[in-house]
Amino acid sequence: MRIGELCAKAELPRDTVRYYERQGLLEKIPQPNASNNYKVYSAVDLQRLKMIKHAKMLGFTLAEIADVLNIWVEDRFSVEQKRASLQRKLAQIDEKEAALTALRAGIVQALNKVGQPCDDAF
CATH class of the missing domain: 1.20.5 (Single alpha-helices involved in coiled-coils or other helix-helix interfaces)
Structure with missing residues (x-):
């Protein structure tokens, strides 16, 4: 799915998703085609965004969230x-x-x- 669909499903603005990417909370999404800027996101990315959003709502910092994500993924x-x-x-x-x-x-x-x-x- 493209970023627009991902953002709609995660109920997050594009800038937030891009910020999370820059912070390393989402895996780097390669651009499938050098002729356009479209990235394709997966259901795992959506699940991760929903977890981040929920943890933020509960008062966790992005650093705390990143720790858990890194431990789980690495x-x-x-x-x-x-x-x-x-x-x-x-x-x-x-x-x-x-x-x-x-x-x-x-x-x-x-x-x-x-x-x-x-x-x-x-």
Whole structure:
């Protein structure tokens, strides 16, 4: 598929997809014909873009996303290294989840106190 179709399916602007390419988050797509500038993207590229978009929505940085993608794709990592690295990433996600849960509880508590007299004395 060409970039327009890819962007439509991923619901991302072309500039974003091109930026991700420059950052190495997508594999370099060779141009099949030197006479035009059309690149052909695969379903794997679409899946990768959707994962990147979802991870960004959850607050992950592009560097964090790139780490996971590199570990998964690179053949230089052994199965054990991939597992260990992905386990570390899961632990980080669990930490973020706990922090978000605590933050949510604080916001709910503040919301419940809105409009009530302030009785939080020293």
